[in-house]
Amino acid sequence: MGRLFWKFFLSILLAQVAATIGIGGAFWLRDQARQRQAPVLDTGPPAAIALDAAAATLKHGGMSALQGMLAEMRRPQVFVLDTRHKDILGRPVPDELVREAERSLREDGAVRGARQLVASDGSRYLALVSRRFGPPQQGVRGRGGPVPGMDPGWGRRVGQAAGIIAAVLASLLFAALLAWYFSRRIRALRSAFDAAAAGDLAPRFTARPAGGDELSDLGRDFDRMSGQLRMLMDGQRRLLHDVSHELRSPLARLQAAVGLAHQQPEKIASSLDRIERESIRMDKLVGELLTLSRLEAASGIARREAVDLAELVDAIAADARFEAGETDPDATPRIIVEAEGCVSVSGDPDLLWSALENVIRNAVKHGAGGGAVRITVAAVRGGARIDVLDRGPGIAPAELPHIFEPFYRANHRADPAGASVDGHGLGLAIAQRVVLAHGGAITAANRADGGLQVRISLPAAEPGPAGAPQALMIAQKW
Incomplete structure (x- = not known):
């Protein structure tokens, strides 16, 4: 495999790596946003069912039964707090979530995300359901309370979109660089071919340093080809010049012999001898040229x-x-x-x-x-x-x-x-x-x-x- 293959391979590999990093970064930002997001009360139907189950378990099974149920429950996440706001399983409960539950109970005693539970011995407990990954229905809580009109998933979606856009832009950048590299070399070769078609066979790539890739080798091969064509064309021009020169001399002597025969009829015999010798010389030259031409054109x-x-x-x-x-057999050959x-x-x-x-x-x-x-x-x-x-x-x-x-x-x-x-x-x-x-x-x-x-x-x-x-x-x- 040549160097051109590795340039293609590495460019595509870098584009894929960039896309992977961008998409992976988008998911990482999403997870980070989830971890930083403050938990909120879950007011959906599953939360109400979980609170009903906790109340029934505490009433009929006691505290030990409730603790066992909460330990086995994964979804939804139910916290049961005593009067000191401590979870009966010892789990940490954000203060914002406790304040949100108390506020909801004061404003609307029938809220489904929180409920007051009473044990058989008269002890009172605050039960609430947390929804960590879902946006609240009324907005995202800030330092002073919820911020109306703000979607807590908006920032997460912007981060994901930014990561994907960055990956796409990186892939486009590598693709553009690869296309520019090859198009520049191909345009240079095309220009060289156009110049050669117009008769300009000057070298164009030999001045560049050795090495490179297959396109560089192709450019140097083109220069070698143009050099060979230039030599062949020069040889053809020299051959045409030499043939013209070789034919001109016997033709001139033929013309001179013909003119002499017209001017001096008494010397017509010598003129005919000269014409015959020059005709034989021209015939021999043409025969040699035909043979040479056939030999050069033949492939085997x-x-x-x-x-x-x-x-x-x-x-x-x-x-x-x-x-x-040498007719004497006794003479030295x-x-x-x-x-x-x-x-x-x-x-x-x-x-x-x-x-x-x-x-x-x-x-x-x-x-x-x-x-x-x-x-x-x-x-x-x-x-x-x-x-x-x-x-x-x-x-x-x-x-x-x-x-x-x-x-x-x-x-x-x-x-x-x-x-x-x-x-x-x-x-x-x-x-x-x-x-x-x-x-x-x-x-x-x-x-x-x-x-x-x-x-x-x-x-x-x-x-x-x-x-x-x-x-x-x-x-x-x-």
């Missing part, structure tokens, strides 16, 4: 089968040797393949061919001038590893992290101006996408004794099930 490899990497690398190396003009027998992985053979061919041709183009290009294929734990090592000038360390970016053409240390750099800068980018799509990794590093090393690691994944949904179908080779 659909076509999987067992591929012998050693055989694949041998075939690519043979093509590279033929193109380099410029491309050396070292393989440990059959090294098999699961993947798309056409895509793997494209990736390995791009890496090997890149090594032959930039590194074979310093010596042979050596390719090692080995089975490792959990997969296979291919190392392509050349003896070229290598790449500046600051540019190594960027060589797998589209249209990035690194300047070699022996040629810092980049005069000899050829190609569109898409070969290594395509190779990286293919390797990543197969769940592998590709890295590049300068060798300690000179040259560049490109390492490709591929997992020994099982072939996909037959009839699996097609996620990527590319069968183009360069």
Whole structure:
């Protein structure tokens, strides 16, 4: 359970505690008011019945019988006082209650809350019934007597209502604080989403201190998402710029060749050769762009089968040797393949061919001038590893992290101006996408004794099930 849960839980718990304290306080105030309220005479029918029973018991049973009856009686509360105003059971009797009983007997001898009792020996007693918790019919007694028009339960009801109102207000306060806290965070997130929809992807929550709750984490996740979107948009803009630049050059040369053919018809053959070369160059660029786009849009490899990497690398190396003009079998080879027998992985053979061919041709183009290009294929734990090592000038360390970016053409240390750099800068980018799509990794590093090393690691994944949904179908080779 996260921190947001505990904030909800504690806020509701505090609201409940506040409500409990408020309602409990209202009942406590009621009990206190009851305890402070002066007892009054009970003039109801039960009081009259109790007094009749006390008179009959005293007349026929005597004092001992009356004491036993009063000791067992709980409701109503009957006091029997002697001439000294002492209760026959020794219980304390408020003076106000005695004076109220005597006054009632003087004013109305038939009052039901008090009565004069006479014993068989002629002793006289004052019997009265107390009602501690009920309001008197004529008002609440003050220091000088009853206060007309005052309800003794009014103060008690006000206390109860005040406690309940306080509990409700406390609950509303906690609920308002909780709602304010969450609404403030949600409004900030909504504002960030509105700004992102308008194109403003600037970070908004990373400046806040770490920690907080799930809403704070959501804000930081939004900043990371906007940062990734900003990088993707910048990459798309750079890609569009690079594509425009790459297409503009061959188009300009095509236009120049066409113009030259019109101006100098005798040189039309050379102009047609130039037009053909530029058309092939543009076709190759468009094909590489389509392949790169499909690789970036695909979510996985659909076509999987067992591929012998050693055989694949041998075939690519043979093509590279033929193109380099190595027809003498006795000459020292410029491309050396070292393989440990059959090294098999699961993947798309056409895509793997494209990736390995791009890496090997890149090594032959930039590194074979310093010596042979050596390719090692080995089975490792959990997969296979291919190392392509050349003896070229290598790449500046600051540019190594960027060589797998589209249209990035690194300047070699022996040629810092980049005069000899050829190609569109898409070969290594395509190779990286293919390797990543197969769940592998590709890295590049300068060798300690000179040259560049490109390492490709591929997992020994099982072939996909037959009839699996097609996620990527590319069968183009360069």
